[in-house]
Amino acid sequence: MTAPAAERLPGTLITLDGPGGVGKSTTAHQMTAALTMIDLPVHATAQPSQAALGELARHGTDIYQDMALACLCAADRHHQLDTEILPALREGAIVVCDRYVASSLVLQGLDGLPAELVWQLNHGVYQPDLAVxxxxxxHIIAARLRARGGHSRFERAEDNSDKETALYVHAEAELRARGWPVTTLDATAEPSDTIAARIVSHVHQVLKGNNPACL
Incomplete structure (x- = not known):
């Protein structure tokens, strides 16, 4: 059952978003390992989820586009919140989620959908304690993506990295305008383990009751 918008649960939700190839999955893995090593309860997950809806969204970007894909991604997010993320937060875990609403704002934006429509589809989602x-x-992100290979039609587009990077500037502004605590980090200036360590430091600030976006 979805938590009321004003209800804050015992756990801590940390989300990671960014252009394809920026290093989200690697960073999330390193964060999870670092937090686990100091005996903090961590639940790592990703969006799209591994549920049936998530598999459709992950593997169906060539089939589903525009409103169809936006609805599919939002439905998967609501389902994952109810069945996985909120239960983990109720148990007091630190949930590290690879992709969240910012990714929808960007990817659905690439399909031409307005941000307000994306917010409407994601109405009632749990606000992260920190959105990274x-x-x-x-150019560096594009090179990484070419080396790794694109996972979707978005990532296979030649100008994807430029477009996504630009749209994430707008996504950050959207999140801040709605009162979400946001921290933006340059993942091309330092090694991924250093970026992960910076985020872990921010997580410690969150756990202490400080907002790293305001530090």
Missing amino acids: ILTGDP
Whole structure:
């Protein structure tokens, strides 16, 4: 059952977003390992989820576009919140989620959908305790993406990194305007383990009751 918008649960939700190839999954893995090593309860997850809805969204970007894909991603997010993320937060875990609403604002924006529509589809989602946006030099990100290979039609587009990087600037502004605590880090200027360590430091500030976006 979805938590009321004003209800804050015992756990801590940390989300990571950013252009394809920026290093979200690697950073999330390193963060999880670092937090686990100091005996903090961590639940690592990702969006799209591993549920049936998430698999459709992950593997169906060539089939589903525009409003269809936006609805699919939002439905998967609501379902994952109810069945996985909120239960973990109620148990007091630190939930590290690879992609969240910012990714929808950007990817659905690439399909031409307005941000307000994306927010409407995601109405009632749980606000993170810290939303991290990884960004950086789009040329470096594009090179990483070429080396890794694109996972979706968005990532296979030649100008994807430039477009995504630009749209994440707008996504950050959208989150801040709605009162979400946001920290943006350049993931191309330092090694991924250093970026992960910076985020872990921010997580400690969150756990102490400080907002790293205001430090």
